[in-house]
Amino acid sequence: MRVEFDEPKCVAAGQCVMVAPDVFDQRDEDGVAIVLDAEPGPELHDEVREAAAVCPAAAIRLVEP
Incomplete structure (x- = not known):
């Protein structure tokens, strides 16, 4: 798995950090x-x-084989 993150979309909600x-x-x-x-x-x-x-902004994309 590879994590791709679209920083400009991020709304700083912190949900990803908590999870x-x-x-x-x-x-x-x-x-x-x-x-x-x-x-x-x-x-x-x-x-x-x-x-x-x-993620409320859908800023995280996962690339899975």
Whole structure:
């Protein structure tokens, strides 16, 4: 799985960080999300899928083989 993130779409809601904190974080200055791990291990896939599903801006796209 590869995580693609459309930063301009991000509304800084932080849902992704709450669901998958090992993969996402937020910048201190504006709260916009950042991807910590663009290719998370299989043990994190369910969390990342949920983070993409709950993102209010649909800024997270998952590329799965």
